[in-house]
Amino acid sequence: MERTLAIIKPDGVKRGLIGELISRLEREGLIIVALKMIWMTKEQAKGFYKVHAGKPFYESVTDFMCSGPCVVMVLEAKRAINTYRKLMGATDYKEAAEGTLRRDYATDIEKNVVHGSDSPQSAAFEVAYFFNELEILKR
Numbered sequence: 001m002e003r004t005l006a007i008i009k010p011d012g013v014k015r016g017l018i019g020e021l022i023s024r025l026e027r028e029g030l031i032i033v034a035l036k037m038i039w040m041t042k043e044q045a046k047g048f049y050k051v052h053a054g055k056p057f058y059e060s061v062t063d064f065m066c067s068g069p070c071v072v073m074v075l076e077a078k079r080a081i082n083t084y085r086k087l088m089g090a091t092d093y094k095e096a097a098e099g100t101l102r103r104d105y106a107t108d109i110e111k112n113v114v115h116g117s118d119s120p121q122s123a124a125f126e127v128a129y130f131f132n133e134l135e136i137l138k139r
């Protein structure tokens with residue numbers, strides 16, 4: 001089993017898409033083993049996206065991520081990372097494949113509704129960034 005970190009970003013929460021997005025990922029066979037709603041500080045958002053420090057969109061995306069509450073989840077499945085990345089679609093919703101979450105719900109390259117870890121290394125960092133082991137269901 002593999003774990004990945006998923007986030008419903010502030011735009012998804014504000015637009016009332018939590019239930020819809022969770023249904024879509026559950027239908028894909030991704031099991032929720034941890035879940036909470038948080039409102040990140042700017043510092044927490046900067047730490048979360050530190051791999052992007054120095055890029056032109058870093059300030060703006062970290063402002064966006066702390067502009068309202070997010071739902072953060074740990075998902076588990078055999079190939080959770082790739083399965084969820086595929087379900088999310090490309091960063092730019094205009095390039096996202098038909099049937100993906102970003103294609104269906106995103107409105108902007110930045111306000112793209114969902115986040116998912118992109119590698120085993122980033123999943124390990126991101127899961128531990130928001131959850132301790134006691135908060136994650138052992139099945």
Ligand code: ATP
Binds near residue numbers: 061090091109117
């Ligand atoms: P995420 O990490 O949120 O799952 P991603 O892996 O598809 O998204 P990254 O390259 O990691 O894309 O970018 C992180 C986030 O920064 C994007 O989801 C988006 O919100 C924002 N972002 C990325 N590229 C741009 C850009 N060119 N202009 C504005 N915002 C961007």
Ligand code: MG
Binds near residue numbers: 116118
């Ligand atoms: Mg990313």
